[in-house]
Amino acid sequence: MSARNDARLLSVTLAGQEFGIPVMQVRDVLGPQRTTVVPLAPRGIAGLLNLRGRIVTVIDMRALLGLPPSDGEARPMQVVVEHGEDSFSLRVDSVGDVLELPDESFERTLSTLDPAWRDVAAGIYRLPGRLLVSLDLSRLLDFKHRAAA
């Protein structure tokens, strides 16, 4: 179920790499938030935040993708996405624009990609001068599968 037709993706950046999140699933974009740490939580879960009375699980995208933690200066952004019945907030370095991406520029995942990335990538878009990794949220947020692997 990868994005095959012209896709609308919200571009976000992590450690200089651009990623795309399907716009249809984005509910909110937030600035830095007070996050409650959940001790003993699985890797990649940064904690919980209160979004207008709803408790939302914060995903540390850097940790999930095996990237080093950002330096203290960075003010991380949050992209709130809906997945099934739950909301998750994806913590990223910065949020860019909504991009309309033509299907012709889409490539299936590269076999040489880091397994942690290949696991959560729907595919790669060839953009002028740069590449964008499109994220597959259902795989990204499947912690059960990850724990089993």
Added chain:
Amino acid sequence: MDEILKEFLTEATEMLSQLDTELVELERSGGNPELVRSIFRIIHTIKGTCGFVGLSRLEKVAHAAENVLGKIRDGELVVSAAAITAVLEAVDRIKMIVAGVESTGAEPEGDDAPLVAELARIAAGEVGDSAADAAATAAPASEETAVPAPEAAAAPESAVPPEPAEAAAPDAQAAPAQPAPAEPARTPAQIERAATETSSVAAQTIRVNVAVLEHLMTEVSELVLTRNQLLQTLRSNGDSAFAAPLQRLSQVTSELQDSVMKTRMQPIGTVWSKLPRLVRDLGRELGKKIDLVMHGQETELDRQVLEMIRDPLTHMVRNSADHGIELPAERLAAGKPESGTISLDAYHRGGHIIIEIADDGKGLSIEKIKKKALENGIVSAEELAGMSEQQIQQLIFKAGLSTAQQVTSVSGRGVGMDVVRTNIEKIGGAIEMQSKEGAGTRFLIRIPLTLAIVAALIVECAGERFAIPQIGVRELVRVGPTSPNKVEQIHGALVLRLRDRLLPLASLRALLGLGEPETASDERFVVVAEVGTENFGVIVDRVFDTEEIVVKPVAPVLRELNVFSGNTILGDGSVVMILDLNNLMSLNSGSAGDQTAHVVHATSSVAAEDDRTALLVFRAGGNARKAVPLARVARLEQLATETFEMVDGAIVVQYRGRLMPLVALDGAAMMPDQRRQQVIVFADSERSVGVLVDEIVDIIEDRLDIELTDQRPGMLGTAVIGGKATEIVDVDHILRRVRDQFAQPGESGDARARLDALYGKLGIDMEAA
């Protein structure tokens, strides 16, 4: 599944649960005509509707049962146990089929012919105590115009196509037409009134999907939280134009919350409705006569709570019927009425619901519990000796104790009162028990009105806040350099001396892997919690206020973390996790390794880590502090001095089935004068010896540097322990002296087990030294 079928299933389920209760009542009351009519009506409705929606198997069974009921109603059959059993069986079959339809949309396969035939035989008066008696006294005609003639009992369904049921009960039609009821006739007016009462109740209620109510509850919870936030903001801002309207908003919110909570309430009778049938069946199976008396069925509880207590309640009523109530002959012999009574009571008291379950059976047998507890190794003989009857009775709440003589089909399957207790405590409830041997047992269950909102203590640990449900919290203790209470360590295990008892501690930091472990110099708080029958303390950095919190389930990805029972949003808008003390404690013992799996060598003379030794400090004979390495101690005991005996100039006591010599440190054999005597038990591979001491002072971990050697026999010398000069006792010398004194071979002590037992008693874990 189509709407009509769905509607039918919902209605049928409701009607069927009513049937169970009414049928048992019918049997008890011996044919109350009002009940018969009501039961007949229900079965008739089910039959009619299922023909309509094309459930032919269901219809056959319902039809056969209806025939029997019709005859009873018309006075052609008297209410007999056989008839009720058969009808109940039919009701069960109907339930089974309904359940099948519910899950698959079609009737399950099965053969109902034997049941239908049995019902037909009963209807024909061929089984058991038939209609003969009724016929003998019956008046020839009925004044009851509302009751159709016997032939008509099977007739109404002819209006409902299709009609495959006719053939199912041919005997019913062929049965000799018995003349009619010996019941007092009711005037049409009475009947009418009854009918309008029912219909007016129906008009005042509507069916609402549970999901809608749940959603409403969530929304109101949000509103409550927002209200709390607003009030907090208001408080910090002082005078404000918002104050008055906010106050009103606050009040309305509270009222709304109450109303919404009420929509989730269901009478406890919905859970109890299955019990009369259960007790009746049990009584027949066990050959006992049991009356079930229920009061307060209308007492309302949150449906979530109801679901949680359904099984424990059923289990306890089963227990009462199976173990509590005696056989009729036994009861008569004991001077009690032949039939036993189990009573259920529910009422409100102080923001809680109290449920009482009492029986007038044989009560708990102290002797049986003692025997069982010993056999299963739940307590030692010495512990038992020191327990009151009340304490011994409470042992039934411990895992692994069932006093059932044998495993019956009813109970004694290894799921016992410990599970009941756990389930009740899971929902923040508590259970108490009083039992008198020969007179019966009474359980008192206290449960909160709702699970959605609980009072919680907010604590801080490593900069993070957590909520601990108030119900499990016993007290708070401040520990640290400025406080008289200090956290002590035994080989890494943390303990706190609290009113002369050692309280095992767990550091929340360590358990949750938060930050650096605390140091002894910091001021901390210990939250003393009770989980099951155990007390333990959780060390936290700070304690804030208590707050009413709305428990929200954690996100599915975090559900595996069972140390949290939920999360919530506090008044200031921040999210906190709610700690589950039950699971937190198991995490504690789990991280230190399984207690029973520990291998502790009693022969190792010193349990040392970084040259530090855990020492038991005590006083005996004089004021000087004395100490022995804790590793040498097998057990600490409080023994009743009346059990001491003088033999051959020495004091001995029967201890674990053997004679154990008791010695004073100076070797004197003096009978102590107080009633209970503190004894330190030492053991080598051959025997145990008890040393009489005045007082156990402390367990201290310190370097064992003997600075002054001692020439007195039995003393190794003096060391500074815990900052004070302390005499170190030579355990080997004591053991040698006793061995010389009582030269008898063949005693083998399982010292390791005893050490383990000691640690168990102290509630601590120790790795092998």
